[in-house]
Amino acid sequence: MKRLQPLVSATILAALLTAGAAVPALAQTYRSVGPDGKITYSDRKPTDPQQQTRQLGQRLVAPLLAPTTEPFDLHPASRPPVLRNVLGEGQAAPVDISGQPFPPGLPDAILDVLVHQFFVQSLVETCGHTRPGAMERYQIAVRNWRDRNADILSTSNHVNFTRFTGEQRDTLRATARVRLAQLMPQADAPAADKEQWCDRMGTDLARRQFELTGDMRVAPLLYFQAP
Numbered sequence: 142m143k144r145l146q147p148l149v150s151a152t153i154l155a156a157l158l159t160a161g162a163a164v165p166a167l168a169q170t171y172r173s174v175g176p177d178g179k180i181t182y183s184d185r186k187p188t189d190p191q192q193q194t195r196q197l198g199q200r201l202v203a204p205l206l207a208p209t210t211e212p213f214d215l216h217p218a219s220r221p222p223v224l225r226n227v228l229g230e231g232q233a234a235p236v237d238i239s240g241q242p243f244p245p246g247l248p249d250a251i252l253d254v255l256v257h258q259f260f261v262q263s264l265v266e267t268c269g270h271t272r273p274g275a276m277e278r279y280q281i282a283v284r285n286w287r288d289r290n291a292d293i294l295s296t297s298n299h300v301n302f303t304r305f306t307g308e309q310r311d312t313l314r315a316t317a318r319v320r321l322a323q324l325m326p327q328a329d330a331p332a333a334d335k336e337q338w339c340d341r342m343g344t345d346l347a348r349r350q351f352e353l354t355g356d357m358r359v360a361p362l363l364y365f366q367a368p
Contacts, residue, residue, distance in 0.1 A: 203232040205248050205312055213320040217356035222246050237304040246361035253358045254297040255317035268339035282347045290353040
C-alpha cells in the first residue's frame with residue numbers, strides 16, 4: 142500500500158488540474174513612482190497613467206533601437222553619436238544572438254545603413270518609373286554609390302546576419318521602412334513634384350551627399366570587434 146500512495150496522490154492531483162482546480166498564483170508586487178516622486182508598493186497594478194509602474198521580479202528588456210521622433214537625415218553626420226547605454230529602472234540591455242549585450246549604438250548604426258540601402262534602391266524604382274529616359278543615369282549613380290560604400294555595406298551585412306536574431310533583423314527592417322517612407326514622395330503626389338524630387342535626389346546622390354563613408358553615425362559599426 143505504501144508503494145501505491147505516491148501514485149494515488151499523483152492521480153488525484155492530475156484529476157484536479159484536469160477539472161480546472163485553481164492553483165494559487167505567486168503574489169505579484171508592483172512598485173510605482175508618482176508625479177511627486179513618492180514610491181509605493183502594491184499587490185495590484187495601479188491604473189493611474191501618471192504613475193511609473195513596474196512589476197518587481199520581472200525582467201524587462203530595453204528597446205533594441207533608441208527612440209526618436211526626428212525625421213531621418215540622409216546626409217552624413219559630422220559628429221559621432223553619444224555612446225552610452227541608457228536603461229530605465231528594472232530594464233536589461235538587449236542582447237545579441239550569442240546572449241551578449243549589444244555595444245552602445247550598434248543597432249542604430251545598422252539601421253542607418255539599412256535606411257540608405259532602401260533609399261537608393263527605392264530611388265531607382267521610383268524615378269525610373271517617373272523618368273524612364275533617365276533610368277540609366279539613376280542606375281549608374283546608385284552603382285557608383287554602392288562601390289564607394291562597399292566596405293561599410295559589407296561589414297554591416299556581416300554583423301547583421303551574425304549578431305542579430307531573425308526577430309531583431311525584422312525589427313530593423315521594419316523601422317528602416319518607416320523612416321524610408323518619410324524620405325520618399327507621396328504616392329499621390331503630382332507628377333511634376335515627383336520629377337523635381339527625382340532630379341534633386343539623383344543629383345545629390347551623384348554629388349556624394351548621401352555617403353555612408355564619413356557618416357559618424359556608423360562609427361559604432363566600424364569600431365565594433367566581434368568576439
